[in-house]
Amino acid sequence: EHMLLKVCAYITDPVTTTDELIPSGETSSFRSNPLGLAEFTLSRKDPEYVGRAKKVRAAEEAREDGKCPCQADDEVAAAFNEIHKLFPDVKASETEIGSVIYAVKPGDGSAREQAASCQRVLGGLANIAKEYATKRYRSNLINWGMLPFLTEEDHEALSFKNGDYIFVPNVRKAVEEKAAVVKAYVVGDELKEIDLKLGDLTDAERQIILDGCLINYYRATK
Numbered sequence: 492e493h494m495l496l497k498v499c500a501y502i503t504d505p506v507t508t509t510d511e512l513i514p515s516g517e518t519s520s521f522r523s524n525p526l527g528l529a530e531f532t533l534s535r536k537d538p539e540y541v542g543r544a545k546k547v548r549a550a551e552e553a554r555e556d557g558k559c560p561c562q563a564d565d566e567v568a569a570a571f572n573e574i575h576k577l578f579p580d581v582k583a584s585e586t587e588i589g590s591v592i593y594a595v596k597p598g599d600g601s602a603r604e605q606a607a608s609c610q611r612v613l614g615g616l617a618n619i620a621k622e623y624a625t626k627r628y629r630s631n632l633i634n635w636g637m638l639p640f641l642t643e644e645d646h647e648a649l650s651f652k653n654g655d656y657i658f659v660p661n662v663r664k665a666v667e668e669k670a671a672v673v674k675a676y677v678v679g680d681e682l683k684e685i686d687l688k689l690g691d692l693t694d695a696e697r698q699i700i701l702d703g704c705l706i707n708y709y710r711a712t713k
Contacts, residue, residue, distance in 0.1 A: 492585045494638075494659040495570060496617055499543040499590040500533055501653035503646045506624055507597040509606035511536050528605060529612040533592075541613060543654075544590040548614030551588040560588055570656040570678045577682050578660055589616030591657065595646055596621060598628025607631035611704075619687065621645070633696050636704040638662070640673070640687040650685050651677045658682070666697055 513532055521528035533540040546564065553563035560583050561568035571583055592610065597620055606628060610618075617638035623629040632639045642649065651657060656678040659665075665673045666689070673689065676682040692700075695708075702708040 492661060492663050493581055493587070494616060494662045495567070495574075495586050495588045496591040496657045496659065497543070497547045497566075497589075498593055498651055498653050498655050498657065499547065499615075500537045500540045500592045500594075501646075502536060502592070502594040502597070505595055506599045507536070507594040508600040508624075509598060509603050509628060510600055512597065512606040513603065513609045515601075515603075522605075525608065525612050529609040532609040532613060540592075544610075544613040544615065547588060547590045551614055554584065554586075554588060559583060566656070570658070573678050573680075573682060574658050574676075577676070578658075581660065587616060589614045591615065591617045591619055591640075593619045593646070593649070593651075593653075596624050599624035602627040602631075604631050604634075607635050607637065611635040611637060630696075633692075633699055634705040636700060636702075636707075638666075638700060639689065641690050642685070642687060644685075650683050655679070657685075659687070663701065666692075666700055669697070 514535055518528055518531045530541055550560040550564040550567045554560040561571055567588060574581055590613065597618060615637055617640050618632055619640045619642055621642065623639060629639045657675050658678055659673060659675045673687045675685050675687050677685060699705050699708045702711055
């Protein structure tokens with residue numbers, strides 16, 4: 492029902508290519524090994540990204556196992572403590588936890604699917620961008636069940652930075668009801684409201700996101 496995102500990479504280059512998101516060359520031998528390939532994600536742009544994302548993924552894995560994610564990560568616990576001041580009824584068990592990448596204009600260049608799938612393997616739930624460089628990259632995010640958020644703010648004016656948590660309440664309802672603006676909150680000493688958008692999504696794209704990924708969508712339609 493809800494989503495808690497940790498900003499695990501913050502890229503302010505005018506354009507971020509798919510080759511920067513997941514390098515070619517030395518990674519070729521890992522193409523049939525999604526877990527191994529994901530270790531190279533953003534290795535040329537932000538070498539610390541993989542470690543940050545995996546730490547957040549551990550909290551989500553605990554939640555999926557029926558455990559309290561707050562016990563798996565002190566940062567997650569602190570974030571929920573702040574969230575509950577404004578949203579006392581939000582349950583950690585109903586809040587998907589994962590990472591998010593901010594980039595000004597990601598996805599230029601090759602249409603390789605792994606630029607998105609490697610983020611998802613590491614527990615990525617969304618991207619936030621000023622715009623997406625290619626329709627194909629944006630479609631790949633959606634096909635892996637990730638939300639292609641847009642912000643109208645320039646990166647110099649954004650309310651969040653690398654390492655911050657962003658809480659998106661009632662995100663499932665926002666997708667279902669085709670909300671023009673998705674309200675989210677940067678979690679700090681207090682919750683600071685920000686506006687995110689999903690752009691123009693087809694009904695099929697919305698259902699793919701709600702189903703979790705394209706594979707689940709096809710399974711449900713058969």
